[in-house]
Amino acid sequence: MIKLSDVAKRAGVSSMTVSRVINHPDKVSADTILRVQKAMEELQYVSNGPAKSLALGQTRILALLVPDITNPFFTTVARGAEDVARDAGYRLILCNTDENPQVEWNYLQMSRSRQVDGMIVSVCDDNSAAHLKVLPIDKVPVVLVDRKIPSEPYLDYVVGDNVLASEQLIDYLITKGHTRLGFVFGNPAVSVIRDRMAGVQRSLKRHDLIWRPDLCLTQARSPGDYRLITDDWIPRHHVTAIFAWNNLTAAHVYHLLVSHGYRVPDDVLVSCFDNPDPLSITNGFIPFVRQPAYDMGRNATIQLLERIAGSGRQGVVHQILVSQLVDRTLTPTTRIAEHR
Amino acid sequence: MIKLSDVAKRAGVSSMTVSRVINHPDKVSADTILRVQKAMEELQYVSNGPAKSLALGQTRILALLVPDITNPFFTTVARGAEDVARDAGYRLILCNTDENPQVEWNYLQMSRSRQVDGMIVSVCDDNSAAHLKVLPIDKVPVVLVDRKIPSEPYLDYVVGDNVLASEQLIDYLITKGHTRLGFVFGNPAVSVIRDRMAGVQRSLKRHDLIWRPDLCLTQARSPGDYRLITDDWIPRHHVTAIFAWNNLTAAHVYHLLVSHGYRVPDDVLVSCFDNPDPLSITNGFIPFVRQPAYDMGRNATIQLLERIAGSGRQGVVHQILVSQLVDRTLTPTTRIAEHR
DNA sequence: ATGTGATATGTTAGTGCTAACATCGTCACG
DNA sequence: CGTGACGATGTTAGCACTAACATATCACAT
Numbered sequence: 001m002i003k004l005s006d007v008a009k010r011a012g013v014s015s016m017t018v019s020r021v022i023n024h025p026d027k028v029s030a031d032t033i034l035r036v037q038k039a040m041e042e043l044q045y046v047s048n049g050p051a052k053s054l055a056l057g058q059t060r061i062l063a064l065l066v067p068d069i070t071n072p073f074f075t076t077v078a079r080g081a082e083d084v085a086r087d088a089g090y091r092l093i094l095c096n097t098d099e100n101p102q103v104e105w106n107y108l109q110m111s112r113s114r115q116v117d118g119m120i121v122s123v124c125d126d127n128s129a130a131h132l133k134v135l136p137i138d139k140v141p142v143v144l145v146d147r148k149i150p151s152e153p154y155l156d157y158v159v160g161d162n163v164l165a166s167e168q169l170i171d172y173l174i175t176k177g178h179t180r181l182g183f184v185f186g187n188p189a190v191s192v193i194r195d196r197m198a199g200v201q202r203s204l205k206r207h208d209l210i211w212r213p214d215l216c217l218t219q220a221r222s223p224g225d226y227r228l229i230t231d232d233w234i235p236r237h238h239v240t241a242i243f244a245w246n247n248l249t250a251a252h253v254y255h256l257l258v259s260h261g262y263r264v265p266d267d268v269l270v271s272c273f274d275n276p277d278p279l280s281i282t283n284g285f286i287p288f289v290r291q292p293a294y295d296m297g298r299n300a301t302i303q304l305l306e307r308i309a310g311s312g313r314q315g316v317v318h319q320i321l322v323s324q325l326v327d328r329t330l331t332p333t334t335r336i337a338e339h340r
Numbered sequence: 341m342i343k344l345s346d347v348a349k350r351a352g353v354s355s356m357t358v359s360r361v362i363n364h365p366d367k368v369s370a371d372t373i374l375r376v377q378k379a380m381e382e383l384q385y386v387s388n389g390p391a392k393s394l395a396l397g398q399t400r401i402l403a404l405l406v407p408d409i410t411n412p413f414f415t416t417v418a419r420g421a422e423d424v425a426r427d428a429g430y431r432l433i434l435c436n437t438d439e440n441p442q443v444e445w446n447y448l449q450m451s452r453s454r455q456v457d458g459m460i461v462s463v464c465d466d467n468s469a470a471h472l473k474v475l476p477i478d479k480v481p482v483v484l485v486d487r488k489i490p491s492e493p494y495l496d497y498v499v500g501d502n503v504l505a506s507e508q509l510i511d512y513l514i515t516k517g518h519t520r521l522g523f524v525f526g527n528p529a530v531s532v533i534r535d536r537m538a539g540v541q542r543s544l545k546r547h548d549l550i551w552r553p554d555l556c557l558t559q560a561r562s563p564g565d566y567r568l569i570t571d572d573w574i575p576r577h578h579v580t581a582i583f584a585w586n587n588l589t590a591a592h593v594y595h596l597l598v599s600h601g602y603r604v605p606d607d608v609l610v611s612c613f614d615n616p617d618p619l620s621i622t623n624g625f626i627p628f629v630r631q632p633a634y635d636m637g638r639n640a641t642i643q644l645l646e647r648i649a650g651s652g653r654q655g656v657v658h659q660i661l662v663s664q665l666v667d668r669t670l671t672p673t674t675r676i677a678e679h680r
Numbered sequence: 681a682t683g684t685g686a687t688a689t690g691t692t693a694g695t696g697c698t699a700a701c702a703t704c705g706t707c708a709c710g
Numbered sequence: 711c712g713t714g715a716c717g718a719t720g721t722t723a724g725c726a727c728t729a730a731c732a733t734a735t736c737a738c739a740t
Binding site: 013014015016017027028029032051053054055056 | 689694
Binding site: 353354355356357360367368369372391393394395396397 | 717718719720721724725726727
């Protein structure tokens with residue numbers, strides 16, 4: 001591997017001058033810059049990252065940890081993060097934790113071991129608190145995105161207005177005449193799940209409807225778990241609308257219903273958070289809450305960069321971004337505003 | 341940041357002994373191991389990655405470069421790569437090039453600068469050759485996946501059998517009575533595009549059908565570009581089946597057709613490479629070629645690890661994995677075999 | 681002529697870690 | 711009881727780079 005001293009020898013200067021040409025060209029005379037650049041060009045010099053990182057104490061790399069890289073919501077978050085990082089001269093690397101705390105822990109080590117300058121993390125669940133708790137020991141900058149951890153209030157986060165948005169979504173469904181509602185939630189150790197449940201319950205309470213645990217799936221994993229919907233909820237309890245906590249879950253429910261001969265949304269309505277159908281294959285017949293995923297990634301990264309630069313001056317920053325109800329089944333004129 | 345010497349002081353040994361406890365515990369007596377481990381625990385020691393990488397000349401990190409992280413095909417490749425990497429004690433990081441050669445170039449530098457031990461790359465297009473050409477200078481291990489580059493035959497790759505599979509898919513469509521075919525391809529500077537086109541043409545020729553450039557979209561980017569299909573191909577040329585080069589494109593076409601009132605597959609059939617509809621929202625009415633995405637990621641990573649370990653002994657390795665035609669519109673008994 | 685300050689470049693030391701060699705006991709065996 | 715081998719630990723040097731300080735050169739004012 002070509003190193004600084006090789007370039008230096010070829011250009012007839014010291015290593016330090018070469019280093020300066022790269023990092024502080026204003027401190028070097030015009031013609032030595034040219035000579036050194038020529039030598040670098042000829043030798044195809046690329047600096048040694050680890051050596052540079054060791055000397056400088058930084059890598060100019062940020063990591064984004066997401067629980068599920070296949071979910072378009074997170075890839076949109078990633079895009080927002082990437083754009084900010086790139087503009088600031090940082091690289092962004094993606095790490096997929098696959099909702100696995102063990103894998104998450106492994107990737108989190110990268111920040112403590114100084115292989116990245118900071119992390120934007122969408123945690124697996126609240127139990128990740130144990131892992132995140134150790135980061136401040138080494139003053140490692142972290143910003144949570146989408147999912148927060150109540151027990152760690154000193155951590156910065158950028159999340160959606162889950163309680164309010166889900167409350168409004170349920171309000172909307174009730175307004176449209178749906179009073180027999182079924183719910184599909186996920187792991188309640190995840191903050192967004194709890195918040196969305198809370199919003200639902202607030203709406204129900206305000207409309208004098210009771211919360212029925214028997215019409216709520218909380219830990220559905222395998223396709224078989226969903227069978228309750230078509231075996232019980234609809235035939236026996238006459239459920240007319242189902243709220244699924246996220247886009248992928250909603251798509252599952254949609255498919256299940258259609259494959260059982262139900263028409264969506266005429267027989268049973270499905271709604272959720274995040275676009276379950278970016279290509280409108282379902283003709284957009286699924287009203288959903290559009291979270292500002294891109295801005296979540298964007299803002300979280302901006303905040304992370306400020307942490308890195310400011311080295312711990314400012315107080316904790318908690319951002320809650322507003323979401324937006326989208327229902328494409330409405331006619332264009334009455335359609336709830338949407339963009340992007 | 342806690343360093344080796346801090347642990348050493350606390351445990352009453354030299355730094356080297358601590359290093360040995362971490363890397364070669366068999367060279368250290370049982371009770372010093374315990375003492376050192378206790379000190380590491382108490383101080384929450386984590387090694388400094390850059391320092392370690394500098395001393396060792398390796399990072400135990402692999403990078404996967406993909407052009408589009410939102411495509412489920414690539415996330416499946418990533419999963420395959422991840423599993424192999426993890427089992428081998430490597431971390432895998434994902435880098436999204438977004439089909440942008442500039443961004444790709446930027447990420448490729450990470451390997452030359454020794455921030456990763458090797459790369460699995462799905463290139464933007466053949467022009468990436470210029471960037472990849474420089475990697476052998478520093479003996480950086482690279483394996484191409486999915487997309488190869490004809491001008492760089494010395495690079496290892498793991499790809500699908502694009503020519504054969506697309507030939508078979510077209511054969512299949514013709515067998516089902518479709519003779520008026522429309523095609524949607526992408527950038528022909530990408531190997532998979534050219535190979536799939538070649539397969540199509542071979543099938544057409546064998547069935548004495550002519551290739552009609554006016555029934556082929558090659559650089560469709562914006563939704564408006566697709567309008568030709570509903571404005572011209574179907575009404576004027578009576579196209580009854582459309583082959584889209586990949587899943588996302590097919591989903592676009594599907595949506596376009598449905599929104600124009602066509603029934604798929606009864607009025608117009610759509611087919612493509614890679615599952616356009618993992619959740620069967622279209623009820624699986626899109627026959628497609630299933631490429632072994634997981635195995636591509638898996639095999640490419642295995643090959644990469646061999647390159648890293650073997651340090652350039654073996655010859656070039658080119659793997660071409662077989663694909664499989666899937667048509668869910670058939671009844672289960674006649675259904676073309678599928679698994680996973 | 682001499683000091684002053686600016687500019688350009690070189691030298692030294694330090695970043696945290698590990699391989700390779702050095703040292704020091706200790707124990708077995710002739 | 712000497713010696714040779716081995717196990718456990720320490721010392722040294724080097725990985726490629728940069729900050730900080732040191733030096734050299736020159737222009738210009740005094």
